[in-house]
Amino acid sequence: MPLxxxxxxxxxxxxxYQKDYTDGVSKLSSNEYLVLAGTFxxxxxxxxKLSPVPSSSGIEVLESDLFKMFCIQxxxxxxxxxxxxxxxxxxxxxMRKIYEAYSDFVMKNPFYTPxxxxxxxxxxxNLNKIMILNVxxxxxxxxxxxxxxxTPTEDVLKQVTAVHNMKLRxxxxxxAANDISLHGLMKPENEHGYSIEELEELKGDSKPDDxxxxxxxxxxxxxxxxxxPTGRRTGEAPLANYSEIIQTTLESAKELVSKEFWxxxxxxxxxxxxxxxxxxxxxxxxxxxxxxxxxEPAKEAILDMEELAGTAxxxxxxxxxxxxxxxxxxxxxxGKLLSDFVGKNDKTKVIIKLQKKSQGAPVRESPLDxxxxxxxxxxxxxxxxxxxxxxxxxxxxxxxxxxxxxxSLKSSFNGVSNVSWRxx
Numbered sequence: 001m002p003l004x005x006x007x008x009x010x011x012x013x014x015x016x017y018q019k020d021y022t023d024g025v026s027k028l029s030s031n032e033y034l035v036l037a038g039t040f041x042x043x044x045x046x047x048x049k050l051s052p053v054p055s056s057s058g059i060e061v062l063e064s065d066l067f068k069m070f071c072i073q074x075x076x077x078x079x080x081x082x083x084x085x086x087x088x089x090x091x092x093x094x095m096r097k098i099y100e101a102y103s104d105f106v107m108k109n110p111f112y113t114p115x116x117x118x119x120x121x122x123x124x125x126n127l128n129k130i131m132i133l134n135v136x137x138x139x140x141x142x143x144x145x146x147x148x149x150x151t152p153t154e155d156v157l158k159q160v161t162a163v164h165n166m167k168l169r170x171x172x173x174x175x176a177a178n179d180i181s182l183h184g185l186m187k188p189e190n191e192h193g194y195s196i197e198e199l200e201e202l203k204g205d206s207k208p209d210d211x212x213x214x215x216x217x218x219x220x221x222x223x224x225x226x227x228x229p230t231g232r233r234t235g236e237a238p239l240a241n242y243s244e245i246i247q248t249t250l251e252s253a254k255e256l257v258s259k260e261f262w263x264x265x266x267x268x269x270x271x272x273x274x275x276x277x278x279x280x281x282x283x284x285x286x287x288x289x290x291x292x293x294x295x296e297p298a299k300e301a302i303l304d305m306e307e308l309a310g311t312a313x314x315x316x317x318x319x320x321x322x323x324x325x326x327x328x329x330x331x332x333x334x335g336k337l338l339s340d341f342v343g344k345n346d347k348t349k350v351i352i353k354l355q356k357k358s359q360g361a362p363v364r365e366s367p368l369d370x371x372x373x374x375x376x377x378x379x380x381x382x383x384x385x386x387x388x389x390x391x392x393x394x395x396x397x398x399x400x401x402x403x404x405x406x407x408s409l410k411s412s413f414n415g416v417s418n419v420s421w422r423x424x
Contacts, residue, residue: 003148004067004083006098006127010115011077013041017118019127021148040081044071070095093337097150101126131342132349134262135160137318139365142354143167143261143268149339153325153332160354161320166273168316171257173301174250177280181246183228184236185288186296193231215239221290242287249283252276277302318356326353326362 004025008017015037020027028036048058062069063086070082070091080098084091105123106112112120129149133156135142142164147156214225223236224243237243253276255261256268281302284292292299300306308314325332327350332341342350353362368376 003094004085006083007037007040007079007081008102008118009037009041009079009081012115013038014115016116019124040071041079044073044079072099074099093152093335094150097337097339098127126344129339129344131338132267133160134349134351135164136351136353136362137164137355138353138362141259141262144265145267145269147338149337149342149344151338153336153338153341154334156332156338157323157325157334158320160325160352161318161323163268163270163273164354165317166270167257167268168313169301169304169306170253170273170276172306172313173277173280173298174253174257176296176298176301177246177250177284179228179233180238180284180287180296180298181243181250182237183226183233184223184238185234185292187232187234188293188295219290238287245286246280246283249279253280318354322357324355324357326355327351329361329364331361 003021005021006017006019007015010016015034018033018037044058048056051058057073059069059071061071065086068084068086068091070084071079072095073079080095080102082091082095082098101123105126106118106120107114109120112118127150131149132144132146134144145159145163147159212225212227215222216225217223218236222239224239225235226237227235238246256272256276261268280298284298284302294300297306306313308317327341330341332338332352342348355362366373
């Protein structure tokens with residue numbers, strides 16, 4: 001989330017509320033927070049006195065390369081100080097929501113003393129309300145993520161597209177790393193389709209007496225010869241212990257991109273995928289300490305330097321500039337907060353659909369899932385077969401049933417109740 005910290009300072013310069021929203025913010029002691037609030041209060045007063053504009057409100061925005069600081073001051077002198085990322089937009093709407101929560105849950109609290117530290121649980125809960133997003137593309141669920149309800153819609157779209165594209169990138173890296181563990185590194189593009197023997201023959205070298213699965217050395221490193229059927233890789237697979245390390249690392253990464261991950265109500269984040277990419281990079285470095293060539297797809301995916309133009313993978317990528325989000329058959333437009341569309345209820349799960357702008361509105365889904373449709377078809381097929389059997393039977397078929405025999409009681413006493421008579 002691009003929001004870093006919120007400070008509320010009373011008219012005397014005392015800190016009455018402080019909240020961090022990201023883990024990257026440096027943690028200070030209580031005294032340091034108080035000194036920081038008092039220092040900003042003094043600078044705010046000095047700036048209002050030095051301003052050439054009469055009745056200046058003081059500092060409103062302070063920008064740097066790493067953060068932005070926004071400040072609004074109420075008529076009573078209370079200052080709301082919000083620290084965000086430089087790219088954060090729609091701050092006015094966020095400030096308005098914070099002030100609404102302050103008015104509703106702090107100032108209307110009969111037990112709160114003005115200008116004193118804020119200890120209102122409802123105020124904290126309202127600021128920390130989280131919305132669970134079930135992100136879909138067409139009819140398939142991509143992942144789950146959670147965001148505060150006060151997140152601007154532009155940031156929601158940025159984060160959804162970033163997670164979606166990074167998930168695709170991780171899936172491509174998994175495929176490339178798996179190929180490396182089986183058939184070695186990628187050949188140069190102009191050598192695709194040639195075997196090792198053919199290349200050495202073209203170079204004038206003698207053919208090595210290598211066989212599939214045999215260990216051999218090249219440039220001081222040992223490999224297992226396993227030729228690539230497509231001819232795109234060298235066939236110099238890493239040794240079994242290195243290959244096992246790569247496969248173990250890939251199994252952990254596959255969990256993040258699997259269907260079971262979101263079905264178990266786990267949230268996919270950039271941090272989780274970053275960690276998986278770093279782990280795969282480390283495993284490949286162990287197997288190939290000399291490094292991978294620049295044209296290796298795994299290295300391009302690790303460095304996020306892939307050239308996807310003209311490939312099938314490019315059709316799955318959704319750029320932020322060409323993306324849109326839809327909820328309840330309505331587009332989530334820019335310039336508003338997420339709560340303006342989906343409400344303010346905490347821990348509510350909503351389904352939003354990621355679309356390219358050129359695709360328009362998403363197709364309406366069937367009210368029944370695939371499993372329910374199969375069950376309904378099986379039920380109606382069974383009923384249809386039963387109806388066919390009834391139609392084939394004679395209208396007088398019931399006369400031959402045991403319950404329609406008027407002598408059934410007498411037959412039971414005679415011990416012949418199980419004998420049925422039926423004309424040919």
